[in-house]
Amino acid sequence: AQSVAQPEDQVNVAEGNPLTVKCTYSVSGNPYLFWYVQYPNRGLQFLLKYITGDNLVKGSYGFEAEFNKSQTSFHLKKPSALVSDSALYFCAVRDNDYKLSFGAGTTVTVRA
Amino acid sequence: GAVVSQHPSWVICKSGTSVKIECRSLDFQATTMFWYRQFPKQSLMLMATSNEGSKATYEQGVEKDKFLINHASLTLSTLTVTSAHPEDSSFYICSARRVDSSSYNSPLHFGNGTRLTVT
Numbered sequence: 653a654q655s656v657a658q659p660e661d662q663v664n665v666a667e668g669n670p671l672t673v674k675c676t677y678s679v680s681g682n683p684y685l686f687w688y689v690q691y692p693n694r695g696l697q698f699l700l701k702y703i704t705g706d707n708l709v710k711g712s713y714g715f716e717a718e719f720n721k722s723q724t725s726f727h728l729k730k731p732s733a734l735v736s737d738s739a740l741y742f743c744a745v746r747d748n749d750y751k752l753s754f755g756a757g758t759t760v761t762v763r764a
Numbered sequence: 765g766a767v768v769s770q771h772p773s774w775v776i777c778k779s780g781t782s783v784k785i786e787c788r789s790l791d792f793q794a795t796t797m798f799w800y801r802q803f804p805k806q807s808l809m810l811m812a813t814s815n816e817g818s819k820a821t822y823e824q825g826v827e828k829d830k831f832l833i834n835h836a837s838l839t840l841s842t843l844t845v846t847s848a849h850p851e852d853s854s855f856y857i858c859s860a861r862r863v864d865s866s867s868y869n870s871p872l873h874f875g876n877g878t879r880l881t882v883t
Contacts, residue, residue: 755806
């Protein structure tokens with residue numbers, strides 16, 4: 653079975669500081685990994701994905717993620733966080749039937 | 765592009781009544797839609813996979829007679845919560861898979877969710 657884990661329930665950073673949200677995965681075969689963001693009472697917005705190719709993936713709103721096969725990680729990063737980045741972030745892995753399995757989510761709070 | 769519309773955005777109903785939630789792909793065709801449930805401050809749990817023109821596939825532990833899914837067209841899937849009870853109160857989110865030759869590695873597109881409160 654495929655799964656992802658987000659070890660941190662919450663991440664707090666000051667505006668302008670780097671932001672990292674951690675994710676590790678467990679898959680059989682090639683991983684198809686995604687990051688989504690959710691604002692209160694809203695659906696999920698796609699940020700970025702890793703299917704194949706470069707290990708550093710660039711996505712929406714200045715976010716990027718680094719795929720590390722040896723550490724089975726896919727951490728989400730942003731060099732300079734904004735207050736508006738405060739939200740709930742989900743890492744997910746997709747199987748061959750297009751089903752997504754989500755991590756528990758990490759609440760990011762960026763303080764001004 | 766790739767907009768998924770979910771309606772209603774919130775609904776309050778009395779215990780014992782049924783509620784229908786619609787999920788529409790507005791600018792693309794979706795042979796497959798997924799229905800998720802999310803409890804407060806928790807992750808999304810896949811309930812079922814909805815396939816156009818065929819029966820939905822339910823995840824283990826999800827009552828198919830309780831959560832009726834119909835995928836009547838390439839742009840519409842509905843989830844009906846039958847005989848709703850307070851424990852069915854939750855945030856329900858649909859997502860749709862785009863169907864075209866270039867979409868194999870495309871992300872799923874999500875609706876904005878429906879907040880169901882059963883009193």
